[in-house]
Amino acid sequence: MAILQILQYPDLRLRRKGYRVGNVKAAKIQKTIEDILETLRNVEHCAGLAATQLDIKDPPNITVINTADNNEPLCLINLQIISADSDVINDEGCMSVYPHDIHAKVKRAGKVKVKALDRHGNEIEFEAKDRLAQCLQHEHDHLQGILYIDRLEKSERLLLDKRIAELTAPAKKIQNIL
Ligand SMILES: [Zn+2]
Numbered sequence: 001m002a003i004l005q006i007l008q009y010p011d012l013r014l015r016r017k018g019y020r021v022g023n024v025k026a027a028k029i030q031k032t033i034e035d036i037l038e039t040l041r042n043v044e045h046c047a048g049l050a051a052t053q054l055d056i057k058d059p060p061n062i063t064v065i066n067t068a069d070n071n072e073p074l075c076l077i078n079l080q081i082i083s084a085d086s087d088v089i090n091d092e093g094c095m096s097v098y099p100h101d102i103h104a105k106v107k108r109a110g111k112v113k114v115k116a117l118d119r120h121g122n123e124i125e126f127e128a129k130d131r132l133a134q135c136l137q138h139e140h141d142h143l144q145g146i147l148y149i150d151r152l153e154k155s156e157r158l159l160l161d162k163r164i165a166e167l168t169a170p171a172k173k174i175q176n177i178l
Contacts, residue, residue, distance in 0.1 A: 001038040005055035008098045009164070015145040018052050018061030021077050024121035029060060033075055033119050036064050040073055046095055048073075048135050050142035053096045063139040067132065076116035079140050082125075084109030090134055092148045099167055104160055106148050108137045 007013050021029055032051060040049050048065035065074045088110040093103035111129045114136055118124050128136055138148060149160055 001034045003042050004035050004039045006039070006043070006049070006095050007053050007055060009094075009096055009147060009149070011096075013055075014053055014096055014142075014147060016052050016059060017145050018050065018059050018143040021060045021062065021117070024077055024117055024119065029062070029077075030119070032056065032060060033062060033064075036062060037073060037075070040064050040066065043095060045100075047131075048139050049095065050139045052145065053094075053142050061143050063143060065132070065135050065139060075119040076114070076124075076136075076139075077119070079114060079116045079136070079143060081112050081137065081140055082115050083113040084111070084137070086110040088134075092134065092138065094138070094148055096142075097147065097149060098164065102160065102164060102167075104149065104152055104156060106151050108134050112136055114140075 023029065035056075036049055036051060036054065039054065040046055043049075046066065048063060050063040051059035051061070061078050063076050063079055065076070067074055086109060087107055089105050089107050091103045092106040092108075093100060110133060111127065112133045113125070113127045115123070115125045141148065141151075149157055152160065
């Protein structure tokens, strides 16, 4: 197992789409799942991770999500949202949008129905609402190369980009000196 690097916006690799997994039981896929789970365990306050936001060459369509209960994280492969309704607006942040206390209000469906494969290749289908529904849509977006900041109004996005640039600028200056 390995802890993978979480890519940071504006890294263009965040724009990749996860490829559809054919054989879930393939050693390469199972290792990728283990690595993503290990990475999730090692990041504090991390709700979920998608393969496309990690330093993985040619990432597959895999995401892991911490659920509110204390069960093992959900592992979803080839994630599809088959229905979505009732819009809600909630605060959202992302491990790939530095610094991680940056967040914004994003409009999402309050309830979704999803379909995916579990890590053993079994087809699963379930409904989710509230925080889990938000998380599923956030990770589904990652797997299509979309970030939550792409869903903001243009003016909000400009403000957020400016704030990110300001907050990350001192670190960059230090790096240049070194
Ligand atoms: Zn994210």
